[in-house]
Amino acid sequence: MIARRSPRMKWIALMAAPALLLVGCAGDSGGEGGAEGGTMELTLAHSYNPDQPQDRCGAAVIKEEVEKADVGLTIELFGSSQLGGDADRIASVASGDIDIDIQGASALGAVYEPISVLDAAYAFDDAAHLAEFMDSDASDKVIEGFADAAGVYTLGAWSAGARHFTANSPIRTPEDLEGMRIRFPGSPQFLMNAKALGATATEVAYEELYLALQQGTVEGQENPITNIKSQNLAEVQDYLSLSAHQLNTNLVIMSQKWNDLSEEQQEALTDAVEVAVDEVTACVAEDEEATIEEWRTGGDWEVIDDVDVDAFQTKAVAYLEETLEGESLEVFEAIRSTSSK
Structure with missing residues (x-):
């Protein structure tokens, strides 16, 4: 493997040895994927809709940057779960039926x-902490x-935005x-995050969330701003509390x-993903700022800015440090060790 220009891409070299043990001699870069082998098409799948940052600023940017590099690679995009749900696509990447997800x-x-600990409550302080x-x-x-x-x-990996609470009463503490x-x-x-934050969790399918809130099956929910907007939750909730209690962490993974x-080609692809990581981060920040400002001035619901984030984080971190075990605890402690707080 060649050296990467960004620390973010060091993972490729780190993982080369275990992956090559699985595929034997498949790692010979002089194979059919080389420049002399003609154009190779890669499939890139995900579950996001065209209006979401993961699609328009993530997947679309990866495709654009790779093809612009002119190294004999093209990418065909399959968004909106066209190639199956999350679990099915993970299996398909492992089997090689999907190239990138x-x-x-x-x-x-x-x-x-x-790896799910990357989604733990208050593991990360913000998107900059995730990148660090x-x-x-x-x-x-x-990794x-x-x-x-x-x-x-x-x-x-990138953050697709922090998750916040909505309810029919303010959530400040x-x-x-x-x-x-x-x-x-x-x-x-x-x-586990629900318990760490002190919430009583009720499982409801995302597609049934609006109706569950409307009918009072649940009294509140938590999601990133983009999901709250797309679900029109201001129609059935009175308060948005900016708790930022969890980052939605996405990883771009690839088969063997x-x-x-x-x-x-490897360098062009990793460079393209690096550009997309920056683009998604910027798109999420811009979208969130515009949406929250629109809500503040529109009067659809009240935006609660004075959430006691320190109290929530102290409670959540203490619970997770006590509850997580083994490698999961090690990951959480490694994340918190890079915090500036």
Whole structure:
């Protein structure tokens, strides 16, 4: 493997050895994926819609940058879960039926549990902290562990925005959550986050969230701004509380097709992902700022800015340090060790 120009891309070299053990001699860069072998088309799948940053600023940018590099690579995009749900696509990447996929950390936890800790409540202070962790040696163990368990490469990671609470009463402190039924996704890490924050979790499918809030099945929920907007939750909730209690962490993963690429193609692809990481981060920040300002002035609901984030974070971190075990605890401690707070 060639050296990468960004620390973020060091994962490729770190994971080369375990992946090559699985594929034998497939890593010979002089194979059919080399420049002399003609154009190779890669499939890139994800579950996001065209209006979401992961698609328009992530997947679309990766395709554009790779094809602009003119190294004999093209990318065909399959968004909106066209190639299956998260679990199906993870299996397809591992088997080589899908070349590249964009997945949430919690979904990848089904393959390698410690990686789901990237979605732990208040693990990261903000998107800059996530980037710092991923660029540091502290991330090596979890990325290598995931490669060993899943047999796939990690090309990059970004935050798709922080998650916040909505409800029919303000949520400023952990005490405000007491006795309130809050919808959380059903993955183990999300349900652990609920306990860490002091919430009573109720599992409701994302597609049924609006109706559940409208009918009072749940009293509140938590999601990133882009999801809250797309679901029109201001129609059925009175308050948005800016708790920023969890980053939505996405990883760009690739099958062992990586080993069929020439070094020039590998570099073009990793460079493209690096551009996309920066683009998604910027797009998320711009979208969130515009949406929140629109809500503040529109009067659809009240935006609560004075959430006691320190109280929530102190409570959550203490719970997670006490509850997580083994490699998962090591990952959490590694993340917190890179915090500036």
